[in-house]
Amino acid sequence: MNLSMKWLRDYVDINVPIKEYCHVLTMSGSKVESYTQEGKNIENVVVGKILSVVPHENSDHLVVCQVDVGKDAPIQIVTGASNVNAGDIVPVALDGSTLPNGVKIKKGKLRGVASNGMLCSLGELGLDKRDFPYAIEDGIFIMQEDCKIGQDIQSAIGLDDVSVEFEITSNRPDCLSVIGLARETAASYGIPLNVKAPEYKGVDGNISDMLKVDIHNTEKCQRYCAGIVKNVKIEPSPRWLRERLRASGIRPINNFVDITNYVMLEYGQPMHAFDLRYVEGAHINVRNAVKGEKIMTLDGVERELDESMLVIADEKKPVAVAGIMGGEYSGIMEDTTTVVFESAYFEPTQVRRTSKALRLKSDASARYEKGVDRLISMTCLKRAFELVELLGAGEVLNTVIDCDYTDKTPATVDFDSKWINDFLGTDIPEENMKEYLSRLGFEVKGGKVIAPSFRIDIECKADIAEEVARIYGYNEIPSTDFRGVARAEYTEEQKFIRSLRNTAVSLGGYEIATYSFVSPKYFDKIKLPENSSLRNTVKIMNPLGEDTSVMRTTSLPSVLDVLSFNYNNRNEKACLFEISKEYLPVSEEKPYINGDTLANSGEKKHKYEYSLPEEPQTLVIGMYGGDSDFYVLKGMIEQIFSEMHIEGVEYARAEDCDEFDEKSAFHPGRSAVALKDGKALGIFGEIHPDVQENYGIGTKTYAAKLKIDELMKASCSEIKYSPLPKFPAATRDLSLIVDDEVPVAELEKAIRKAVGKILEKVTLFDVYKGKQIADGKKSVSYSITMRSHEGTLTDEQADSAVKKALKALSAIGAELRA
Numbered sequence: 001m002n003l004s005m006k007w008l009r010d011y012v013d014i015n016v017p018i019k020e021y022c023h024v025l026t027m028s029g030s031k032v033e034s035y036t037q038e039g040k041n042i043e044n045v046v047v048g049k050i051l052s053v054v055p056h057e058n059s060d061h062l063v064v065c066q067v068d069v070g071k072d073a074p075i076q077i078v079t080g081a082s083n084v085n086a087g088d089i090v091p092v093a094l095d096g097s098t099l100p101n102g103v104k105i106k107k108g109k110l111r112g113v114a115s116n117g118m119l120c121s122l123g124e125l126g127l128d129k130r131d132f133p134y135a136i137e138d139g140i141f142i143m144q145e146d147c148k149i150g151q152d153i154q155s156a157i158g159l160d161d162v163s164v165e166f167e168i169t170s171n172r173p174d175c176l177s178v179i180g181l182a183r184e185t186a187a188s189y190g191i192p193l194n195v196k197a198p199e200y201k202g203v204d205g206n207i208s209d210m211l212k213v214d215i216h217n218t219e220k221c222q223r224y225c226a227g228i229v230k231n232v233k234i235e236p237s238p239r240w241l242r243e244r245l246r247a248s249g250i251r252p253i254n255n256f257v258d259i260t261n262y263v264m265l266e267y268g269q270p271m272h273a274f275d276l277r278y279v280e281g282a283h284i285n286v287r288n289a290v291k292g293e294k295i296m297t298l299d300g301v302e303r304e305l306d307e308s309m310l311v312i313a314d315e316k317k318p319v320a321v322a323g324i325m326g327g328e329y330s331g332i333m334e335d336t337t338t339v340v341f342e343s344a345y346f347e348p349t350q351v352r353r354t355s356k357a358l359r360l361k362s363d364a365s366a367r368y369e370k371g372v373d374r375l376i377s378m379t380c381l382k383r384a385f386e387l388v389e390l391l392g393a394g395e396v397l398n399t400v401i402d403c404d405y406t407d408k409t410p411a412t413v414d415f416d417s418k419w420i421n422d423f424l425g426t427d428i429p430e431e432n433m434k435e436y437l438s439r440l441g442f443e444v445k446g447g448k449v450i451a452p453s454f455r456i457d458i459e460c461k462a463d464i465a466e467e468v469a470r471i472y473g474y475n476e477i478p479s480t481d482f483r484g485v486a487r488a489e490y491t492e493e494q495k496f497i498r499s500l501r502n503t504a505v506s507l508g509g510y511e512i513a514t515y516s517f518v519s520p521k522y523f524d525k526i527k528l529p530e531n532s533s534l535r536n537t538v539k540i541m542n543p544l545g546e547d548t549s550v551m552r553t554t555s556l557p558s559v560l561d562v563l564s565f566n567y568n569n570r571n572e573k574a575c576l577f578e579i580s581k582e583y584l585p586v587s588e589e590k591p592y593i594n595g596d597t598l599a600n601s602g603e604k605k606h607k608y609e610y611s612l613p614e615e616p617q618t619l620v621i622g623m624y625g626g627d628s629d630f631y632v633l634k635g636m637i638e639q640i641f642s643e644m645h646i647e648g649v650e651y652a653r654a655e656d657c658d659e660f661d662e663k664s665a666f667h668p669g670r671s672a673v674a675l676k677d678g679k680a681l682g683i684f685g686e687i688h689p690d691v692q693e694n695y696g697i698g699t700k701t702y703a704a705k706l707k708i709d710e711l712m713k714a715s716c717s718e719i720k721y722s723p724l725p726k727f728p729a730a731t732r733d734l735s736l737i738v739d740d741e742v743p744v745a746e747l748e749k750a751i752r753k754a755v756g757k758i759l760e761k762v763t764l765f766d767v768y769k770g771k772q773i774a775d776g777k778k779s780v781s782y783s784i785t786m787r788s789h790e791g792t793l794t795d796e797q798a799d800s801a802v803k804k805a806l807k808a809l810s811a812i813g814a815e816l817r818a
Contacts, residue, residue: 003181004247005162007266011182011194018162021185028188029470030175031167038247039159042125044097046070047143047151050088058111065119067092070150078115083139090140091120091153100126125153130252132157133236145239158243171457173370177268180454187439187471198383202398203230211276211340211401216287218405220310221322223345224286225377226401227385228276232256232339232394234332241391250363256332256339259387261363268454269343269372269380270364272312272320276338278330281315284340286322293318296328297360309354310346323351323368324360339394343381345374345406349542356545373454374406411451411458415444420465425480428472436471437464496644496712497579500619503643507636509577509621514558516581517548525694526557526665534661538583538613551583551613556662556705559622560687564695573625579708580620583613617708621684624701630670631767633684633702637674640706641681646714650675651745654683662705665691672743674706676714682706729760729787730798735817736780736809737773744780747814751784754808755801758793761785779817 005021008014014021022032048067051074056062065084066074069092077092084090093099094117095107101124107116119140122128128137135141147156154160166181174180179195186193207228215221236242237258245252248265252258260271276282289305295318296302303321305311310322319330323346332339351368355361378400385396417430434444441452442464451458458464469477490498501511523535537550552558559578566574619640623633634651641649654663654671659680663671671685684704692701738747748762766781773779784805786798806816 001166001168001176001181002247002249003164003166003178004244005164007178007244007247008182008185011179012186012189012191013194014185014189014191018164022164024188025164025166025181025184027470027474028184029466030172030181030184030188033165033167035162035164037154037160037162039154041098041100041102042154042159045091045093045099045120045125045153047147047149047153047156048090048092048119049149050084050086050090052086053084056111056113058113062110064113067117067119068149069094069117070148075116076114077117077119078110078113079119079140081119081121081140083136083142084119088140089143089145089147089149091125091143091157093118093120093124099124125157125159131242131246158239161243161247163247163249170370173367173372173456174268174454176367176370177264178266180268183441187436190439198379198386200382200385200389200396202385202396205230205397205399207397207399207401210338210397211279211282211284213284213401213403214286215403215405216285217310220288220347220350221286221344222347222374222404222406223377224284224401224403225343225381226284227341227381228397229256229339229341229385229388229394230337230397232337233392234334234336235393238391254332255391255393256336256388259384259391259393260341262387263343263380263383264363264367267373267376267380267383268367269376270323270367271380271384272326272342272364273332274319274326274330274340274342275332275336276340277336279314279319279340280317283315284319284342285313285315286344287311287313289318295319295321297321297325298328298331299325299360300328301360303358303360306357308350309357310350312342321354321358321360322346324355324358324365325362341381341384343377343384345372345377352542371456373456375408375453378402408453410453411455412448413451413458413461413464415447415449415464416461419461420468423462423465424469424477426469426472426477428468432472433468436468439471440467442467493712496715497617497708500640500644500708500711501579503640504577504619504621507639508575509636510575512559512562512576512578514555514562514578514580515548516552516583517543518550518552518558519547520550522550522552522557523554526554526560526662526691527688527694528554528661528664532661536585538585553582553584554662554705555580555582555618555620556665556703559620559703560665560691560695560697560701563622563624563701564697567624567697567699571625573623573628575621575623575626575628577619577621579617581615581617583615585613619682619704619706619708619711621704621706622701623703624697624699628700628702630686630702631764633704634672637682637684637704637706641674644711645716646676646681646711647716648676649681649714650749651743653743654685657683659683660705664688665703669741672745676710679710679714680707681710681714725787725789727788727790727792729785730793730795731786732784732798732802734782734784734802734805735766736782736814737777737817738780738809738812738814740769740776740778742812742814746812747780747809748782750808750812750814751782751805754804755784755786756804758786758788758797758801759784760787780814 018035026032046069048069051066051068053063053065056064062078062080065077067077068074093105097105105118122135122141168175183193210228213224213226215224234254237252237255241258242252250261256273260273264270288307289309289311291307293305294302311318312320312322320326346368348369348371351365355365388394388396417433443450449464534553537553540549543549651672654666654673655668657673660683667686667688673683674681682705687701687703744764751762763783765783768779
């Protein structure tokens with residue numbers, strides 16, 4: 001936001017050095033980025049009067065001028081301009097002067113005749129015809145201003161204003177206006193703020209005979225004010241108005257367009273002006289666009305709309321994109337005779353979404369997106385009428401249309417001076433606090449602080465404390481040591497996750513972190529069933545786009561995305577893992593209030609009451625290439641269980657378990673679930689070929705998902721003492737032939753049950769299918785370790801235990817391989 005210091009002085013009586021002003025405003029919370037004087041690059045250029053013009057003796061296209069520049073004697077200047085005459089008032093660059101383009105002027109000779117300066121055009125002063133409409137662009141600037149001969153050109157044509165650039169944060173849209181910054185200035189210096197209510201006379205007439213307005217979506221447009229100006233005269237704005245616009249970074253166009261821009265800069269309320277001739281049926285409809293509807297906007301681009309966008313339309317077509325930009329064919333023309341002024345409140349979110357979708361930004365959209373004062377639409381319309389009458393630009397109808405659906409309940413917060421002092425570490429008297437708040441437009445009444453309508457950021461007591469602190473002065477708050485002793489300790493969950501992470505890294509995994517915001521199409525790649533509960537997601541209210549519009553309910557696709565990225569960038573192998581949250585919607589109400597006591601401006605206006613999702617954490621592992629296969633992944637998982645002190649884990653076919661909807665992503669015959677006491681800990685296996693193809697991975701891929709909350713429940717964190725064994729172990733290897741569909745977990749279970757308490761460990765060390773093995777069969781090899789705590793096992797005891805195991809195995813179709 002660029003603030004003209006001349007304009008600022010309309011509202012506050014302040015005359016301090018510019019550096020001091022910038023420092024004071026910055027320290028009170030309105031950060032100044034920089035300041036500049038418009039004509040700072042123009043040096044030693046003055047107002048001159050041409051006394052005589054004679055032809056150059058050695059040139060037929062040059063003339064020699066005698067120019068009065070306020071010195072004892074006139075100076076001689078040679079020029080090639082054809083539009084200069086005796087008596088003209090012109091800008092004169094004297095010997096040693098500097099122009100905005102960096103050119104330095106020095107006296108010299110042109111075709112043998114001395115020239116002691118240069119007569120300047122608009123362009124040479126960094127200006128154009130929009131700044132001075134009466135001037136010509138390709139000749140010397142013949143001035144019509146009332147100024148003194150020899151006067152510095154900066155003050156003569158209004159280039160002596162200082163413009164201050166403020167960095168306005170998104171929570172303070174009220175400061176995107178001259179009045180808003182004037183209020184901050186008055187509060188910072190403790191001086192009065194002088195803002196008068198706009199007044200206009202108007203002419204008799206009933207606007208309803210000339211115009212009708214209907215709002216069809218009162219959520220997106222809560223207020224729409226319209227007024228009419230008849231018998232308008234389209235012409236350049238007066239110099240004072242043009243100068244203020246230029247100092248604020250906006251080029252003048254014509255009086256009516258300039259009025260809308262002037263009011264926007266002054267109050268922060270965007271406005272628009274329509275030519276009533278081009279409003280079909282003299283009927284304005286504020287409605288959602290029809291899908292496929294098109295509009296040619298003022299920037300000359302035809303844009304296609306959809307039903308989510310709000311438009312201002314007549315009876316046949318859109319004439320403006322609400323809150324962003326008007327249509328090219330309904331704007332103000334040179335022959336316009338009747339103008340409709342619009343001053344409205346459009347809901348910020350819909351303006352931002354439409355602006356992003358159309359890739360169309362404007363000064364109006366920048367303000368609407370942040371939020372404007374919903375109660376000043378009519379005030380700004382009246383200000384526009386006041387300016388029309390001041391400029392003599394037309395006849396203002398004295399009746400207006402005001403469609404108002406705004407909630408006028410002010411935001412209120414508890415006022416507690418003791419709490420504020422405790423919060424800030426200060427000892428500010430209560431009366432001083434009230435005075436600071438009053439400067440900023442707040443009212444303290446009945447133990448409550450009533451926020452002004454332009455302060456949309458006020459929600460809780462901390463916000464009030466901030467207002468007090470910045471006017472009191474941050475530098476005045478004494479520095480104090482931290483009070484109390486805060487000890488930071490890891491929770492049991494944090495310790496568990498740290499250990500889990502370290503284990504995954506030690507097993508060769510590389511940790512990744514992915515976004516929790518995903519696309520609704522995120523689930524299609526893993527073939528998730530349409531009726532899966534995982535497709536019931538938490539929707540984002542204001543997403544950046546469709547690709548980030550919902551919260552993920554499973555992290556598996558995120559890891560597969562990263563594996564795909566690695567594979568397609570020719571990474572030959574990868575082993576990745578992510579510890580992340582999933583977001584599962586809940587049905588029961590869980591009221592949540594953000595902050596201590598929020599402002600209550602209407603029912604649930606500033607209270608965020610909604611059901612928070614459950615946020616279970618998961619460990620997802622993904623790998624491909626190298627020696628990756630099902631059993632390598634299973635070995636990693638078993639090692640994780642061992643490190644996390646999880647014992648007695650059993651395995652079952654994934655297709656027989658309904659705990660994980662993600663099983664659709666896995667190969668049905670090459671995936672399993674891990675169970676502890678009937679509770680599912682996780683799922684793992686080979687990724688389904690179709691899913692691999694969806695992700696563009698051209699090699700076998702393996703993944704696992706483990707539920708961290710179930711791992712914690714299954715973990716035995718107690719440290720148990722176990723003495724070193726006194727007696728040696730006996731080992732036997734078994735190679736079995738079994739039907740391909742028999743899971744190895746079932747074989748292991750049979751061995752454990754048959755061998756009994758002398759069994760110390762069963763280790764699967766080989767699974768083979770191929771030559772010498774019949775079709776539909778597989779060879780499975782185990783190493784069995786046995787040990788007795790009562791004495792050394794004899795060969796007979798060990799062999800007897802193995803025979804029992806073989807007998808149990810034969811019952812499920814397993815035979816000893818020859």
